[in-house]
Amino acid sequence: MNHLAGIGDDSVAGGSSASAVPHAVSRGGPVVDARGGAVRTVSPPDRTLALTFDDGPDPVWTPKILDVLRKHHVHATFFVVGSAAIDHPGLVRRIVADGNELGVHTLTHTDLGSAPAWRRQLEVQGAQSAIIGITGQAASLLRPPYSSENNAVTNGTWSAMQAVADQGYLTVLSTIDSEDWRRPGVAAIERNLSPSGSRGQVLLMHDGGGNRAQTVAALDSALSQFAAKGYHVTSVGSAVGIDSMRPATTAEKASGTAFVWGIRLSDFIVTAITWALLAAGIVTLIRALLVVGFAARHRRAALRTKAAGSGRRRVDVPAREAVTEPVTVIVPAYNESAGIEAAVRSIAASSHPVEIIVVDDGSTDGTADVVDALGLHGVKVIRKENGGKPSALNAGLEAASHNLVVMVDGDTVFEPGTVHSLIQPFTDPRVGAISGNTKVANRGGMLGAWQHIEYVVGFNLDRRLFDVAECMPTVPGAIGAFRRDALAGVGGVSDDTLAEDTDLTMALCRDGWRVVYEEDARAWTEAPATLGALWKQRYRWCYGTLQAMWKHRGAMVQGGQAGKLGRRGLSYLLVFQVLLPLFAPVVDVFAVYGLIFLDPVRIGALWLAFLLVQCLMAAYAFRLDNERLRPLWTLPLQQFVYRQLMYLVVIQSVVTAVAGVHLRWHRMERYGSLRVPAGGQPASNPAATSPEISG
Template sequence: MTVYRSAPPPGDPGESTARLPPVQRRRRIRRRRVLAGGIGLTVLLLLATVILVSVYTDAGFSPDGTTPASSANGKVPAGVRDGGPVIDLTGGGEPRTYGMPARTIALTFDDGPDPQWTPKILDVLAKHRTPATFFVVGSQVARHPGIAQRIAREGHELGGHTFTHPDLAELPEWRREMENSQTQLAIANATGRSTSLMRPPYSSFADALTDKDWQTVQAVGAQGYLTVLDTMDSEDWKRPGAGAIVRNLTPKDTAGHIALLHDAGGDRSQTVAALDRLIPQLRKRGYRFSTVSAAIGGPVNPPAADDAVWRGRALVWTVGVADAVLAVLWALLITAGGLIVIRTLILFLFAWRHSRHRRDPDWSWGLPVTAPVTIVVPAFNEEKTIGPAVRSLARSAHPGVEVLVVDDGSTDGTAEVVRRLGLGNVRVVRIPNGGKANALNAGVALSRNDLIVMVDADTVVEPDAVHRLVQPLADPAVGAVAGNVKVANRRGLIGKWQHIEYVIGFNLDRRLYDTFGCIPTIPGALGAFRRTALTESGGLSTGTLAEDTDLTIAIHRAGWRVVYEESAKAWTEAPATARQLWRQRYRWSYGTMQAMWKHRGAVRDRGPSGRFGRRGLLFIALFSVLLPLLAPLVDLMAVYGLLFLDREITVIGWLTMLVVQVLTAVLAFRLDREPLRPLWSLPLQQIVYRQVMYLVLLHSAVAAVTGRRLKWQTIDRTGDLSSAPVPGR
């Protein structure tokens, strides 16, 4: 598709900018570019930040006791190894330890609060009127503040168990400080209280402390916390059965103990059942139950400072937003996957049937169309490509072909190249530069025939392409026909990727759209029209940048059928560099959105206009805008999964999507009778090219939302039509 420059059309939002002095106009355009780019960059940064927050707060962990530790303990003081389970280093002097009074049990629960199991454990404790201490994970408190409130309200104690449950011994000092302080803030937000207790994840008995563990205990003490270990491990993380848990927590003597259990981290039904049996049994043996702080004579969750409560609210809000955004991303990923699967199934079903139907020996549009045709070729600075294009058109096999080249104010030798061809059925008219739509309208007005074919100046056609293209016009209900456009310069990687895109994304989709009677775009590179259809639809509009899509929708709304003729083939020069590709697709995406917005009223119309509005616009919105915007989520979440989730499942999921794309590509290439060799680059296209197209679409959407005026831009031509069957070359 040829891209032009032009002044903004009358009434266009860019008109006021065009009338400004050059310096002011450049400043305003620069400001709008900065705004659009800034908004896009801000969105990406916020998204990255949210994902990082979600990764941080949702870090998976294994239950306490499952992480092996080293055995070196030479730096651990003997008094600590042989002392009680509560270690006090808050004074900065010699460590002090505390044990439980005789026949006193402190039930402690790690890793919660959990929305399923913590309430059940609280119900058992309430049933037996038994206090307990819950060492909570801060991120879980942020997500389930109501459960933390219930813990405090029912007389239990809350202690810290870090914010994300990491191994503190492996963290730098700043991260250890953050883990504990954020947990404190989460507790303050949920309950209005603070805690002086902290249990490091993966800790055990005092005599099992290693040198690394001791460094952690020292760091925790320096932050003002008491380190709480345990003396009896239920080993409920092994799920050994309720009976085994009860036996593990039954003292062998009359000493006091701190019992370790879990209220999160997996199925805790055995813990709940064991607890309901354990409490009555120990009470019969004369044991009493207490929180840790009450047993050692300390305050139980004193009130938190006001600033801690407010900072806790900000923290919880951040976690909530991050969780919500990540949930939306997963929902969008599922939506994207669903759209890909639905589109693939529909394509396989309807595109294959469409192709077989058209290739049936008995298939015919009607009596052969032999009426004369005017081929309108708009051209702006197309000196490098206009010669082969016009030569291929003039030598078309269709009888009575007239080629009308509309030179849209070119500043190079475009018109002279055409004149030097010396072809009798070719005319050249020169008009002031006014844009592609204006040039096409001028060509239609100057044409001598009722059948009009529009071809871009960088496109060559096969000898029988024009004749095949106009055959569907034998049906009086057909007002326009889309041709089969192929990439001519496909030798480089960018060319191969565009070739794949044209075959799959354009030509295969047109078969689908043709089946449903809602082809959204007749390509500017090759399309046929009845003059009556052009007149009734109002001709080509200068109000949008995708004049071909705008015109096609208008023809649908006027009540005409638009069909696809796959046997009419044209070869066009695609952008040869990434910059040129970006500029072209940016204009296409922006123009498509303009056309959709312009014709949005069709959704409420009756008759042909309403049918297209409710069907065609839906297809365009789903498969031309929404799906391309969402498709990169497959790759984004794949990276997320590789880094933070199950890698095997992530790889299988991504490869499944790739297989779907490969199958679709094979179908498209077989239907178009193209060799499969270029498909070796398809995986790389999915990784690189798809992201570029996503950024183009995102940039276009931001520009549309911010009201930025996108001007026509020239695309540099190389004249490379290496794959095209150019007559006489």
């Protein structure tokens, strides 16, 4: 019912074969009865004009036509389109209440002669159900859209007439076409309506499908002329002596009512989704403009800072010496034997003085033994019973010797200059924590490329925005630097949520600390290599983030740094990372629906425009991160698989949170693919099975 732009002018296409049309039809009367296989036709009696209207009801013109009919005390037959009848049920009931009769004109004004059998059945039954659901009566007259006189019946139309006859319908054609659909002028319509002689006729006019002002004016004048000439104007049923409408059965009424309300509900849903689709598009565009605009501002500030050589994060902070004090690097590890050697060796090779504390959190795969066997200077191993990542981090904090602490996951490797770059924003005494730039190490294959794009385009662009807006919600577990006194002020790392890094960052913001992003501090992490592993990781991340947002919801009404987190950061997360993903699958389904039932060109153009925005934003993000653009060829495919998976993760997380189900920790499988070759770019073979550090 929504696949058409609307009921248009009822022009008749010609040129089709009529070889199968019986002579009794092509030369017979306009009312055709083909029930039971036999063909009978009938015409109105002499000096009787059966007045018919097609393509309505129309909210503008049908009432005017009914007023004219009432003025002249004339009844007519209205062949209504089911979809229009459902849109204007009051007009349908008024037609019947005024003594007129209804006929079926299909559900969506489709050409029955060219439609397949299933479509014919749906169109006729749907229109009948609409009439029954609105009036409680069933119609027995039917007029195929785009039909005309008997001699214009084609093979396709005749086949449709036979099919509807088997359902009990009489087909009503016309003998005089007013051609009001051409809008030739009032006088021309009056001339077209003038009968020659006394023979009975079926007059064809339209109360819908376009501007019918000429129809209304011509009808008023013509009815006066018919009365003056002694013609009897009436409905088709009255003209041929049949009762064309009957009371519907109880079952038919129930079915018709359900059909009408079902169509109304679906129409409401389509309308609502259309508006929501527009809103989602606007929100998506706003997000793109926000992240790109803030990223550009962040980039300019970073370039000015580098040019000044001060290591500052803000130009309004006085220049200070670079941070050179030693740093404690804490590596929580649980069954990380596959990649722990690569992680520890990379940190030990740092150009900045570091103390490394590996906290073995009850591993069963010999993780601690692997680290001990390295024999590296400045590396300390703490063995403890399994208590979770927060407890491991807190144990490392207790053993730390320095005030500046870097936390890094056991599946992550650093470049030699990562630690030094990471801690430089601490020249600003207001900074309590710093997020580094996380890179996907195993970016080979389609899934790896998609995650690489997400890290660069999604995570890092957002972090630049959060940095400028001073509302950073997450310092990732893969790479983050903290002041020990800031951590002590919030009670260390909490185990209240499954996203301990987000929980900790939000706590620091609420305690008045600034959290910033250092793009030059790169860490290479091992991303999930299967969809199942990716689902588990993102499910935990999303669920934990929802927990943290709920825990720190009080920031929405606080002032200072906490208020910035609440009103800027939490609002951003709620709109763009919760609400938009919740609705996005419906938008995608509606896009498919639109390609089939609406205007495919418009829908396709909108999708391409959306994709173009995504590609431009991705290219800009890759440029900021000095990444090659080659992986972006997978971006269109990402929209069909990866993006849907992320949406479903959000949906499952929200449902789990609302249901109050406690989600257990999902540990990601390790593959031992960590490598950082010289130059800081990913290895050409990121699927290497042996941990290796070079450069």
